[in-house]
Structure formats: C-alpha cells, structure tokens
Amino acid sequence: MEYIYNTIESLKLKNIRLDSVVKKEESYIWKNMIRIEQLKKEKLRKKDALLRKNLQA
Numbered sequence: 001m002e003y004i005y006n007t008i009e010s011l012k013l014k015n016i017r018l019d020s021v022v023k024k025e026e027s028y029i030w031k032n033m034i035r036i037e038q039l040k041k042e043k044l045r046k047k048d049a050l051l052r053k054n055l056q057a
Contacts, residue, residue: 013049018043 022039025032 008050008053009047011053015043015046015050018046 014016018039021035025036025039
C-alpha cells in the first residue's frame with residue numbers, strides 16, 4: 001500500500017513539474033509547438049497513470 005502511495009505522490013509531482021514546463025514553453029515569443037505538444041501528451045499519460053493508481057488504492 002505504501003508503494004502505491006509513493007507512486008501516486010511521485011506522479012503528482014511529475015504532473016506539476018510538467019505543467020510548469022508547459023507554461024514556460026508557452027510564454028516564449030517563438031513557441032516550440034512540437035515540444036509543447038510532446039509535453040502535453042506526456043502530462044496526459046502521467047495523469048492517466050495517476051488515475052489508474054488511485055483506482056488501485
């Protein structure tokens with residue numbers, strides 16, 4: 001049970017980090033849309049994994 005909790009917390013932190021990176025990328029005048037799209041997809045994958053872990057707990 002503690003392993004799942006640690007994993008959930010880790011996923012939450014990664015999701016927060018990805019959110020800040022996306023915001024930073026979007027703030028540039030010359031936006032790298034490919035990079036932003038990759039980050040958003042990774043964020044969705046982390047969010048899906050978080051939801052699955054929450055259902056297991």
